[in-house]
Amino acid sequence: MTLDKKYVLGKDVKILIVGLGMIGGSYASCLTKQGYDVSAITRSAETIEYALSRGIIARGAASPDPSLISSADLIIIALYPHTVAEWIGENQKYFKSGAVVTDVTGVKGSVVGAVQKILRDDCEFIAAHPMAGREKSGIKYSDDTIFRVANYIIVPTDKNTEEAIEICRALGETLGFARISVLSPDEHDEMIAFLSQLTHCIAVSLMCSSDDPTISRYTGDSFRDLTRIAKINDEMWSELFIANKEKLLFEMDNFLENFKALRDALEREDRDKMREMMRTSTERREAFDKK
């Protein structure tokens, strides 16, 4: 694969995307538009047909086709976390020597180690997390414009080469992400537990707290904004939560403690404590506006 001095992905790179869901489909669409040769493997023949008919991919298969796999320089696994290592274990016998493999999963600790342990020595796995999502799943909802406001996190370990990290960065740049960062698997999973998983837990719990449909009549922006992410792919997110269980439980308990502190301050009408928490939150939230 060509990687010039500025670490731009050469147009001769042959890309294989495994799993054409919303994210895999958005990757495919974006990379094809930019002139790359993009193939895909996904379980549903209907999805392959859809992607071929719309020119999202150049070729595809509904099963792990050895010739598609063996011609790829860059393999992007866009499957659910628990199937990433499994798919690689079963199909790495077809990998081209020197192939670089990356992923899109939202948790890393449980994925990266497992994959790097089993992967052939002549290939390299470099993990990445595109922090982009939509409320809907499936290739029909793919949309590569979501990357333009999103973060792309590269998650290397000490098993990764500088070159693979730069290839991964070049992929993130090609996809047009707004910001590209590098974090260790542990740092990534801590950050994601607090910023993403905890907020989804809150939104889900809040929507489960009232079964009165008439309240939507009085709903303002604050409630709508807070619960937008309560529309959630239950299959994927329950898996992500369990895959990051320890860190998410820590953040949930930490939030519970703060919420209870506010609740107890209200019960005893401790206005000073309530105001102190409100001033802390106001001050901290300001920092998030400046970015």
Place this chain on the structure above:
Amino acid sequence: MTLDKKYVLGKDVKILIVGLGMIGGSYASCLTKQGYDVSAITRSAETIEYALSRGIIARGAASPDPSLISSADLIIIALYPHTVAEWIGENQKYFKSGAVVTDVTGVKGSVVGAVQKILRDDCEFIAAHPMAGREKSGIKYSDDTIFRVANYIIVPTDKNTEEAIEICRALGETLGFARISVLSPDEHDEMIAFLSQLTHCIAVSLMCSSDDPTISRYTGDSFRDLTRIAKINDEMWSELFIANKEKLLFEMDNFLENFKALRDALEREDRDKMREMMRTSTERREAFDKK
């Protein structure tokens, strides 16, 4: 005051606004623009000067001026909840006979009863809650465009006449609110505890749960949306929370129970329970999109 058959506020209605904060200032600005005669009383002489110099009010005073009060047909009290009854008690001796008094406070149970109990028999208090707000307070942040996407809730009791309710509705229409509803004080306070106060408690507690400023680098839309309301006027909101203590504690405990159910399901890796909650939240949240 003139109220024609379609219940439009006649332009001869003399309006007095007590308290020129963000909301009082926005009312004044909007009503003046529409040609009404608007006076104001607020504690700060500087605020009166500001409002006069910008043509937001026709006249004003930094103390309860008897001639301003006695010439008003419609008095809008835009003070903090605990001072509404106090201000009326001290100044109702100046009220014109037949004057209609309304308010803008975000809790009603503790305000409406207290005011209606002390008010002179020849005047009428009809409560209202403009569900509009901004993160900033003070007349400099007044902005009457915020009403156009907001709810206006009229909160009558059995002490109110049909005419006063219609005057209040006409005021809401004049101000340009998107939706106008009628709720009892109890219904209002229950709705506001869940939709507004609980969401602010969640946002404040969440911001208090991390003091790591580097996380803002990775923050996506979901966290930003969820914590927008964590920037909060601590003086006003702590008062609103305490004024609605019983109902807010009920909603906080109800949310805690649901959040803990999700937390415990995660701890025991009960995927079915987690997915059930996620499906419930997804389904309920859909209803909020349709409006």
